[in-house]
Amino acid sequence: MKNSEIGRIWHWQITAIVGVVLFIVLLLGVSFGPISLDFQQIIRTLLGLSGGLQDEEKALFLQLRLPRVLLAALVGAALATSGAVYQTVFRNPLADPYLLGAAAGAGLGATIALAGGRSSFYAALPLFAFIGAALAVAATFVISGRSYADPAMLLLSGIAIGSFATAVQTYLQQRNSEVLRPVYSWILGQLTVADWQVVKWASFYIILALSVLIRMSRQLDGLLLSDEEAFSLGISPNKVRIIAIGAATLATATAVSASGLIGFVGIVVPHLVRGITKRATNRALFTVALFGAAFLVLADLGARTLLSPAELPIGVITAFVGAPFLLFVLRAKRVLK
Amino acid sequence: MITIKNLSLRYGDFYALNQITLDIPRGSWSCLVGPNGAGKTTFLKTMLGNKPYDGSISIDGIEVYKNLRNVAFVPQRPEIPAGMNVAEYVMLGRARLDGWGRDSNSSRKYAMEILEEMQLVAMRRQLVTQLSGGEMQRVLIARALVQEAELMILDEPTSALDLHHQISTLDHIERAQKNGTTIVSTMHDITLGAMYAERIIIMQQGRVLLDGQAREVIHSQELKMAFDDGITIHTLENGRPVIVANKATASL
Amino acid sequence: MFKSHLRAVTFAILAIVFASVLVSPAQAAGTKYPLTIKFGDYTTKLVKKPTRIISLSPSATEIFYAIGAKSQILAVDSLSNYPTGAPISKISAYEPNVEAILQLKPDLVLLSSDSVKAPQIRSALIKLGVAVLMEKAPATLNDVYAENTALGKVTDRASGAAKLNASMAKSIKNILLKAKTSIKVRIFHELDETYYSATSNTFIGKVYKDFGAINVADAALGADSSGYPQLSAEYLLKSDPQVVFLADAQYGTTIESVSKRAGWPQMSAVVAQKIVALPADIPSRWGPRLVDFYKLIGSTLGTVTN
Numbered sequence: 001m002k003n004s005e006i007g008r009i010w011h012w013q014i015t016a017i018v019g020v021v022l023f024i025v026l027l028l029g030v031s032f033g034p035i036s037l038d039f040q041q042i043i044r045t046l047l048g049l050s051g052g053l054q055d056e057e058k059a060l061f062l063q064l065r066l067p068r069v070l071l072a073a074l075v076g077a078a079l080a081t082s083g084a085v086y087q088t089v090f091r092n093p094l095a096d097p098y099l100l101g102a103a104a105g106a107g108l109g110a111t112i113a114l115a116g117g118r119s120s121f122y123a124a125l126p127l128f129a130f131i132g133a134a135l136a137v138a139a140t141f142v143i144s145g146r147s148y149a150d151p152a153m154l155l156l157s158g159i160a161i162g163s164f165a166t167a168v169q170t171y172l173q174q175r176n177s178e179v180l181r182p183v184y185s186w187i188l189g190q191l192t193v194a195d196w197q198v199v200k201w202a203s204f205y206i207i208l209a210l211s212v213l214i215r216m217s218r219q220l221d222g223l224l225l226s227d228e229e230a231f232s233l234g235i236s237p238n239k240v241r242i243i244a245i246g247a248a249t250l251a252t253a254t255a256v257s258a259s260g261l262i263g264f265v266g267i268v269v270p271h272l273v274r275g276i277t278k279r280a281t282n283r284a285l286f287t288v289a290l291f292g293a294a295f296l297v298l299a300d301l302g303a304r305t306l307l308s309p310a311e312l313p314i315g316v317i318t319a320f321v322g323a324p325f326l327l328f329v330l331r332a333k334r335v336l337k
Numbered sequence: 338m339i340t341i342k343n344l345s346l347r348y349g350d351f352y353a354l355n356q357i358t359l360d361i362p363r364g365s366w367s368c369l370v371g372p373n374g375a376g377k378t379t380f381l382k383t384m385l386g387n388k389p390y391d392g393s394i395s396i397d398g399i400e401v402y403k404n405l406r407n408v409a410f411v412p413q414r415p416e417i418p419a420g421m422n423v424a425e426y427v428m429l430g431r432a433r434l435d436g437w438g439r440d441s442n443s444s445r446k447y448a449m450e451i452l453e454e455m456q457l458v459a460m461r462r463q464l465v466t467q468l469s470g471g472e473m474q475r476v477l478i479a480r481a482l483v484q485e486a487e488l489m490i491l492d493e494p495t496s497a498l499d500l501h502h503q504i505s506t507l508d509h510i511e512r513a514q515k516n517g518t519t520i521v522s523t524m525h526d527i528t529l530g531a532m533y534a535e536r537i538i539i540m541q542q543g544r545v546l547l548d549g550q551a552r553e554v555i556h557s558q559e560l561k562m563a564f565d566d567g568i569t570i571h572t573l574e575n576g577r578p579v580i581v582a583n584k585a586t587a588s589l
Numbered sequence: 590m591f592k593s594h595l596r597a598v599t600f601a602i603l604a605i606v607f608a609s610v611l612v613s614p615a616q617a618a619g620t621k622y623p624l625t626i627k628f629g630d631y632t633t634k635l636v637k638k639p640t641r642i643i644s645l646s647p648s649a650t651e652i653f654y655a656i657g658a659k660s661q662i663l664a665v666d667s668l669s670n671y672p673t674g675a676p677i678s679k680i681s682a683y684e685p686n687v688e689a690i691l692q693l694k695p696d697l698v699l700l701s702s703d704s705v706k707a708p709q710i711r712s713a714l715i716k717l718g719v720a721v722l723m724e725k726a727p728a729t730l731n732d733v734y735a736e737n738t739a740l741g742k743v744t745d746r747a748s749g750a751a752k753l754n755a756s757m758a759k760s761i762k763n764i765l766l767k768a769k770t771s772i773k774v775r776i777f778h779e780l781d782e783t784y785y786s787a788t789s790n791t792f793i794g795k796v797y798k799d800f801g802a803i804n805v806a807d808a809a810l811g812a813d814s815s816g817y818p819q820l821s822a823e824y825l826l827k828s829d830p831q832v833v834f835l836a837d838a839q840y841g842t843t844i845e846s847v848s849k850r851a852g853w854p855q856m857s858a859v860v861a862q863k864i865v866a867l868p869a870d871i872p873s874r875w876g877p878r879l880v881d882f883y884k885l886i887g888s889t890l891g892t893v894t895n
Contacts, residue, residue: 005445006424006452006461034688059717060691115814177785178815185684185705193687193709218432221425224418231387232410233484234433236403278464280420309679309689 010283014276018287022073022294029069029297030061033304037061063195071194071202071258072300072314073293076265078206078255080292081285082248083266084273085213088220088282089241089248090151093329096266097252100158100245104165105136106256110186111169115176125186126198126257133253136161137245149238154245188313189262191300202258209251210289213244217282220244224281262296262315264322269295271329338363338519339384339488344392346383346543353379354390355543361536366511366520368534368551370527371563375540377523378413381490384521385410396488406488407433409481413492415473417465423476424461427452430483448483454509455479470497478506482513489513491522495529507533527568527580531555539563555580620745628739629702629725631711638745639697639720643690645682646701646724649740650675651876653699656741656749663695671870671878687713697743699724726875727792730799733875734758753877760880761799768800768887776802776890777830777858779847780817781837784825790816793872796882800890805830826852831893833858834886836873838866865889 031037037057045052045061053061082097090099098104109132113125140157147153173180213220222235223244230237255262269292274280277287296314299321303314339361346354354376361367369377383390385408386401394401409430418426431444452458455475460468468476474497481489489510495503511533514520524530531537531551538548539559547559554560555570555578564582571579624635641663644650650669653662665675666682680689684705690698697720700707711721722743727733734754741750776797778787786806787793794816797804805820805828812818833856835842844864853859871882 005442005449006428006440009422009425009428009440034686034692056691056694056717060688063716064687064713175812176814177817181683182705190705192684193706193713195709195713216437218429218437221418221421221429222432224416224421225429226412226416228382228385228387229410229412229415231385231405232408232490233429234405234407236405237387274420278420279422279425280418281425283425304686304688309686309692310681311684311686 011277015287018290022290025294025297026069029301030065032301034308035060067196067199068191068194069297070199072191072297074202074206075255075259076292076296077210077289078251079265080269081210081213081289082252084270084285084288085244085248087270088223089244090155094267097248100140100154101136101161101165102133102249102252103261104162105132107187108132108165108169111172111179111183114179114182115172130253130257133256134249136165137249149241186260189260189315190313191259192311198258202254205254206251209247212247214285216244217285220282262318264318265292265296268322268325338396340395342393344390344394346379346390352543357545359545359548361521363519364517365536366514366534367536367538368530369523369538369540370530371540376543377540378492381492381523384490407484407486409484409486409489411477411481411491411494415477419466422462422464423457426465426476427480427483430480451479451482471502474498475506482509486518488519493523531578620742620747626739626742629723631723633720633722635720641695642697643693643695644669644699645685646699648874648876649699649724651874651878652737652740655753655877656746658744658746661744664693685710691717695719697722729795733879757880761883764883764887765799768891774802774832774890774893775805775830776832776834777805778834779837782842784820784822785817786820788816800886802890829857831857832863832889835866839869863893
């Protein structure tokens with residue numbers, strides 16, 4: 001028994017288990033759907049061996065299933081990790097990645113894109129949603145003035161910006177009523193037609209943002225202490241907050257522009273990981289990312305199969321799972337105190 | 338080491354710190370004493386450099402404002418995080434030295450040594466929210482000690498500890514001082530402070546009334562003045578001073 | 590003697606051929622495949638004649654059947670209830686599921702550009718080897734004829750399409766002639782109980798306009814870019830429509846309930862009992878039954894005495 005040094009602080013076994021779960025879920029995700037594919041053939045196709053999927057099934061797998069499942073994993077990881085980081089920065093277990101007006105800004109961007117009328121606007125919807133989310137968060141910082149690094153102030157500013165963006169969106173919807181249905185669909189979140197192009201740029205930004213956040217996990221832990229304590233440990237609290245919020249917003253905005261507004265992932269997954277490990281520090285971020293990926297791939301599987309051939313909006317599934325879960329967490333406050 | 342010139346901190350018309358000028362030599366242990374509201378905690382926190390101030394505080398010639406030096410800080414009222422255990426909490430003190438990356442083996446060894454010295458090994462996997470006041474205070478000092486900092490700032494570091502732990506903890510800090518660390522602390526128990534600190538700084542209403550060698554400051558008029566003549570200084574046979582507060586009515 | 594008979598017979602044959610060529614409707618040539626056709630904003634490429642068509646638009650379904658392509662239809666969307674007997678599936682026209690479509694192995698999918706993620710669904714289907722014809726909701730009557738023609742060309746039923754266009758045009762023309770469009774009747778087309786309406790900028794609005802009717806919603810032409818503004822109750826009463834068409838009758842609004850609304854009993858339409866409960870599909874489809882819609886409006890407007 002090694003008593004001469006502090007043992008490993010993080011339960012790496014849990015991370016490994018979550019990783020395995022993710023792999024299994026990914027496999028389930030690519031094989032189930034209105035058209036079922038065989039596990040063995042899928043693996044053979046991936047490894048480039050003979051005896052894999054053929055023709056239409058192969059095309060379906062490579063062009064539709066695989067990008068969709070990968071996108072679900074990326075978006076799930078992005079939202080869960082951003083949620084965990086926001087919960088640290090705002091020291092609030094109910095914080096979610098849409099807090100600083102990102103959701104409302106993205107919704108406004110999407111509405112502008114759809115109301116633009118020309119089909120070229122429609123194709124640029126992800127870009128508009130991304131810019132909307134980013135601008136909303138930036139506006140939150142701007143109107144916070146000199147208290148730009150004060151979590152309480154940012155929260156209030158975020159509410160103000162979010163309300164304003166929603167109001168503008170509602171006005172635009174009233175003036176362009178044909179936009180109502182598509183915007184509503186988008187708000188509920190959908191991964192329906194993901195292609196490799198979306199996966200490419202989404203993975204670039206999301207992996208970049210998550211790498212930054214995971215690299216910062218010790219400094220993020222410092223934010224759990226008072227500002228003076230953090231400073232004495234070598235952490236500049238304001239700088240860390242801004243970089244953390246920036247990276248988390250990048251991940252969130254990318255996720256939202258790729259898949260619409262999928263709620264509850266950012267709140268529920270960090271709590272689930274906390275419940276399993278009984279710890280709430282930022283060493284968990286990588287595990288949270290893996291867990292979030294698995295969570296959303298499963299939810300997307302449900303969206304695809306529960307009401308087949310109709311598709312349930314994925315936001316409905318995460319809400320169905322997330323809402324009662326949240327109630328459960330709030331009652332079992334042991335983990336938090 | 339620390340040069341303070343005309344340090345002031347204002348909140349509107351209220352001066353929390355008022356024109357403080359003094360020097361703190363490297364490797365010394367200075368103890369701030371004074372009544373509640375004198376500004377001792379404010380002074381300590383200002384020395385960290387996190388918040389703006391008027392005047393100058395410099396360490397080896399470099400202004401401390403927003404200067405992230407290796408300073409160990411033991412607050413009087415820490416922000417106790419949820420979901421973190423003692424081992425992780427103490428290792429936060431080594432995070433900077435490990436480059437904010439994975440815990441190095443040397444860090445883990447050193448932290449274990451400190452935990453053993455402070456008799457905290459048994460509770461290293463407990464959440465910090467489950468600790469008693471005294472245990473929390475010792476954990477705070479353990480975190481400060483693992484930082485191997487050149488300056489330690491301690492705000493009431495032993496207020497929740499029993500007599501035995503008070504002495505053992507202060508002994509640890511003294512050992513750090515012998516290794517070259519400069520110590521600045523506040524202590525309500527002036528007797529205890531005088532046992533360890535060789536310099537005493539008397540504060541009242543944001544000002545420094547007197548600072549200098551403990552032997553001299555203890556027996557000064559300024560000390561009595563700071564407490565409105567409410568204290569009496571006795572001296573034991575071995576020369577140690579004991580400072581006692583005066584009770585209003587005659588004792589039995 | 591024989592020579593004159595021969596000449597007569599030749600002349601008769603020539604005459605018959607000539608006449609039949611003149612009289613028969615524009616006999617469109619059979620479609621040649623592979624076919625590239627541009628319809629709306631999109632181009633469709635077909636390798637051969639499509640025999641496994643999935644129609645994801647109730648209007649298009651009606652058109653396919655009307656032009657005689659019944660045998661080529663594999664499946665239709667969940668709302669394509671006309672004609673009865675069409676192979677209804679559970680696939681939604683508005684939110685089509687690509688995999689469900691692929692499962693049926695179609696060779697042509699008719700997709701509505703109003704569906705969610707229509708461009709992406711089109712790309713995905715094309716990438717997987719299925720031809721897609723993108724349908725855009727028509728803005729004018731000519732657009733409807735153009736869609737009939739396009740669908741005819743694509744399914745090699747060009748003659749059926751031409752016949753449909755001709756009969757539709759003729760019927761509508763007759764209805765309009767009979768309707769005495771010189772009389773300007775004030776109408777209100779109600780979309781829901783909160784007085785959302787359709788202006789003359791919409792397809793439905795243009796149908797009313799063909800009858801020379803005055804659409805009271807036109808006062809709010811600029812309010813909504815797609816042409817469906819919400820009118821205020823006061824304005825509605827003030828404009829005093831002579832005929833009210835209830836497009837929300839399918840959702841439960843009845844003539845009785847409407848007549849009892851505040852201020853409505855004095856409205857000309859209520860007094861003259863000229864409130865029409867529109868049947869469910871007719872006002873929202875632009876296939877062959879568009880003629881029925883014209884007929885319904887014409888018969889109602891024709892009974893209004895100014």
